[in-house]
Amino acid sequence: MSTDAISGAEIVIKALADQGVDVVFGYPGGAVLPIYDALFKQNHIRHILVRHEQGAVHAAEGYARSTGKPGVVLVTSGPGATNAVTGLTDALLDSIPLVCLTGQVPTHLIGNDAFQECDTTGITRPCTKHNYLVKRVDDLEKTMHEAFYVATSGRPGPVVIDIPKDVQFASHDYQGKTNGHHKTYRPQVKADHARIEEAVELLMNAKKPVIYAGGGVINSGPAASQLLTDFVRMTNFPVTLTLMGLGAFPAQDPQFLGMLGMHGTYEANWAMHDCDVMLCLGARFDDRITGRVDAFAPNSKKIHIDIDPSSINKNVRVDLPIVADAAHAMEDLIKVWKSKHKKPSEAALAAWWKQIEEWRSKDCLAYDPEGETIKPQHAIKRLYELTKDRDPLITTEVGQHQMWAAQYFQFEKPNRWMTSGGLGTMGYGMPAAIGAQLAHPEKLVIDIAGEASILMNIQEMSTAVQYRLPVKVFVLNNQYMGMVRQWQELLHGSRYSESYSEALPDFLKLAEAYGWKGVRVTDPADLDAGIQEMIDHDGPVFCEIAVDQSENCYPMIPSGAAHNEMLLGPVQEGEEAIDEKGKVLV
Amino acid sequence: MAISGPSEKNAKQPGAAYEFISNTEDKRRHTFAVIVDNEPGVLARVIGLFSGRGYNIESLTVSTVTEDESTSRINIVTIGTAMVIEQIKAQLERLVPVHNVHDLTIEGPHVEKELALVKVKATDHQRRESLRIADIYKARVADTTLESFVFLIDGEAEKVDSFIEMMRALGEVEVARSGVVAISRGSTITPV
Ligand SMILES: Cc1cc2nc3c(=O)[nH]c(=O)nc-3n(C[C@H](O)[C@H](O)[C@H](O)COP(=O)(O)OP(=O)(O)OC[C@H]3O[C@@H](n4cnc5c(N)ncnc54)[C@H](O)[C@@H]3O)c2cc1C
Ligand SMILES: Cc1ncc(C[n+]2csc(CCOP(=O)(O)OP(=O)(O)O)c2C)c(N)n1
Ligand SMILES: [Mg+2]
Numbered sequence: 152m153s154t155d156a157i158s159g160a161e162i163v164i165k166a167l168a169d170q171g172v173d174v175v176f177g178y179p180g181g182a183v184l185p186i187y188d189a190l191f192k193q194n195h196i197r198h199i200l201v202r203h204e205q206g207a208v209h210a211a212e213g214y215a216r217s218t219g220k221p222g223v224v225l226v227t228s229g230p231g232a233t234n235a236v237t238g239l240t241d242a243l244l245d246s247i248p249l250v251c252l253t254g255q256v257p258t259h260l261i262g263n264d265a266f267q268e269c270d271t272t273g274i275t276r277p278c279t280k281h282n283y284l285v286k287r288v289d290d291l292e293k294t295m296h297e298a299f300y301v302a303t304s305g306r307p308g309p310v311v312i313d314i315p316k317d318v319q320f321a322s323h324d325y326q327g328k329t330n331g332h333h334k335t336y337r338p339q340v341k342a343d344h345a346r347i348e349e350a351v352e353l354l355m356n357a358k359k360p361v362i363y364a365g366g367g368v369i370n371s372g373p374a375a376s377q378l379l380t381d382f383v384r385m386t387n388f389p390v391t392l393t394l395m396g397l398g399a400f401p402a403q404d405p406q407f408l409g410m411l412g413m414h415g416t417y418e419a420n421w422a423m424h425d426c427d428v429m430l431c432l433g434a435r436f437d438d439r440i441t442g443r444v445d446a447f448a449p450n451s452k453k454i455h456i457d458i459d460p461s462s463i464n465k466n467v468r469v470d471l472p473i474v475a476d477a478a479h480a481m482e483d484l485i486k487v488w489k490s491k492h493k494k495p496s497e498a499a500l501a502a503w504w505k506q507i508e509e510w511r512s513k514d515c516l517a518y519d520p521e522g523e524t525i526k527p528q529h530a531i532k533r534l535y536e537l538t539k540d541r542d543p544l545i546t547t548e549v550g551q552h553q554m555w556a557a558q559y560f561q562f563e564k565p566n567r568w569m570t571s572g573g574l575g576t577m578g579y580g581m582p583a584a585i586g587a588q589l590a591h592p593e594k595l596v597i598d599i600a601g602e603a604s605i606l607m608n609i610q611e612m613s614t615a616v617q618y619r620l621p622v623k624v625f626v627l628n629n630q631y632m633g634m635v636r637q638w639q640e641l642l643h644g645s646r647y648s649e650s651y652s653e654a655l656p657d658f659l660k661l662a663e664a665y666g667w668k669g670v671r672v673t674d675p676a677d678l679d680a681g682i683q684e685m686i687d688h689d690g691p692v693f694c695e696i697a698v699d700q701s702e703n704c705y706p707m708i709p710s711g712a713a714h715n716e717m718l719l720g721p722v723q724e725g726e727e728a729i730d731e732k733g734k735v736l737v
Numbered sequence: 738m739a740i741s742g743p744s745e746k747n748a749k750q751p752g753a754a755y756e757f758i759s760n761t762e763d764k765r766r767h768t769f770a771v772i773v774d775n776e777p778g779v780l781a782r783v784i785g786l787f788s789g790r791g792y793n794i795e796s797l798t799v800s801t802v803t804e805d806e807s808t809s810r811i812n813i814v815t816i817g818t819a820m821v822i823e824q825i826k827a828q829l830e831r832l833v834p835v836h837n838v839h840d841l842t843i844e845g846p847h848v849e850k851e852l853a854l855v856k857v858k859a860t861d862h863q864r865r866e867s868l869r870i871a872d873i874y875k876a877r878v879a880d881t882t883l884e885s886f887v888f889l890i891d892g893e894a895e896k897v898d899s900f901i902e903m904m905r906a907l908g909e910v911e912v913a914r915s916g917v918v919a920i921s922r923g924s925t926i927t928p929v
Contacts, residue, residue, distance in 0.1 A: 273781070276782060277785055277789050280833075284778070335774070335833070335836045336833045460830065460831070461824060461831050464820055465824055468820065
């Protein structure tokens, strides 16, 4: 052992610093005390003490999604690790790069049902991209750097490193070699050129093209969004985005058709259904998108660009798979496109746009803003109008409010929108907002929430206070688990089984108890003033908007239905929007 | 827009958050060779992938195959539709400690063999009969007592199946099978 030997715990901290980590979200406990001790003795890395380990992981996700950097989590063994599992699964489904360090009982006790022991690598194997149990201090440094490489390269995802307490105490020297390349894990980032040529050929001959882009464009980095935007403008093709892709293309642009899928716009879903060539970029044909698979874009040739070969031909068979990073592929695609003299038929494209404008004229997101109560859609729309100049970061919980946020808030740039798409985790939004606010202290960060979801990680209000984070929580209180209520109305004969939000706390008093400012709006006339009061306050604000309890989220493609079997709201359809046959479909 | 109601295909679907479809596509048997780092947990990753995603495992064998014991080869026989088989390959390749994955069924001609130890309790004429059958199948005697034999048989899975079936007719049997090992024909060496 060289004289420069340091403890395993110090190796962990050095490796984090060498990886450029500035913030760690965590919660201490017996099995990580040596690492907490090492944290105490340095001042490069800031530790953010959450109030529940699930909150730590979501905060790290918010940090990661808003910066493009990996988020880092530190939790103890046993309950610390198991509390982190929901967050890890969330990050896996939404492809968020995370490194989560878990303490473990000393190696000689592993398997003995020791105090606060759990099989962390066993439990997290299916909910991480990869995980490690470091049994020897000799392997610790290499594992730390490799974990960052795995978490951030290819399709990003969460990586767990389980570190027994004796390994944290053991000493070893630190090399400082941050190059964590893996001997076998080398994701392909550059596309096969012949396929790019083929893709251009298909797109040149398209009469009814559509570009369907997703979270992979955000994962790839801001350059990918810019290249996508350039390509869309250069081709005059229509573009739609998934929930995870919002911000990858400017929402105000007339070529944007809005979000697609289950609660996507009429024009986006019809364009998907009727297109003849589809370019899918960094999206994964999720079941919220495809609806009935055999009726999904039935007459189209499909090009799919994705960095993960397992995303290709998983749900939908495509004609031209291209394994590549989104930015690299778009760069090549643009180059080849520009090199061609041929251009797509202008007449065909004009006819296609005419058709799209007809669909658009349905104005599928129109709602009736009048009435005694505040319409939830209107609350989001006003929030957007009153905050858009400040380029805010928006997180959400899960439910109707999340879908309305996706529909009525407009995102012009990537990394402004953080939502739990794949797992749909209620309780994601407030910790994610805390993580995003930490990374962007000067920005306005708002969690658009439901009154049920917000209670799932309500304890994180303390975290915001401790670190003086001026996050805003904007709760649409409809007194229901609205999304559940909507399904029960449409599908279970309006039997609202257990979906009423009974015995809610007085949110104003709750805000006060935590040291937040509280705002409550019940009268439509006070909506703008309430929102203004929230954004004007330099500190955390809990803003509760009492909204219409019976509002449903439309458009909606019932599960098992095709894109052209979409349900529209009362404004478009009259009161009897859904007939009996339609209900069976939901 | 009018709601067109459930289509023929999904007429029986109950209300649900997902589309219910029963896949009627043809299923095929495929043999994979998976080269992996010989590290703790790697087998659990492979098996967990199959159970977690609902793929079938017909047979699975694993052993180190390099001089330095740093890599192992896992042979897996599985059954699925074309799309599922393609997914299985992509999902296996995605595991970090996996070096490469070969779908031997697609890659070309290959040899598939299995080995079994079959204990049969037999006396009198059943004893002689079991030896005669073993001879036909080219099974060897690995152990014997006055009331029993242990035969060692190798070959294609069907041959092993049929040998075991014959022995069952003669007496009580106990079977230990290795599962399929497979390798491509020809002179090409699969890189590890
Ligand atoms: C209540 C609720 C309702 C929902 N309704 C809808 C809806 O109406 N519409 C909708 O769109 N979603 C909806 N969702 C979200 C949905 O469940 C999925 O999360 C979402 O559709 C997936 O988005 P995505 O296809 O962009 O994939 P992501 O999950 O973002 O996956 C990204 C894809 O890109 C690939 N990728 C990653 N990095 C790169 C890279 N660098 N280069 C290229 N490719 C890369 C990945 O391999 C993956 O295939 C809903 C969710 C909830 C909770
Ligand atoms: C952890 C978790 N449990 C259950 C669900 C199922 N679920 C989806 S939306 C929803 C209701 C959310 O209610 P609320 O937060 O009030 O939002 P609203 O739909 O009313 O806007 C529920 C229970 C979930 N997504 N996550
Ligand atoms: Mg609600």
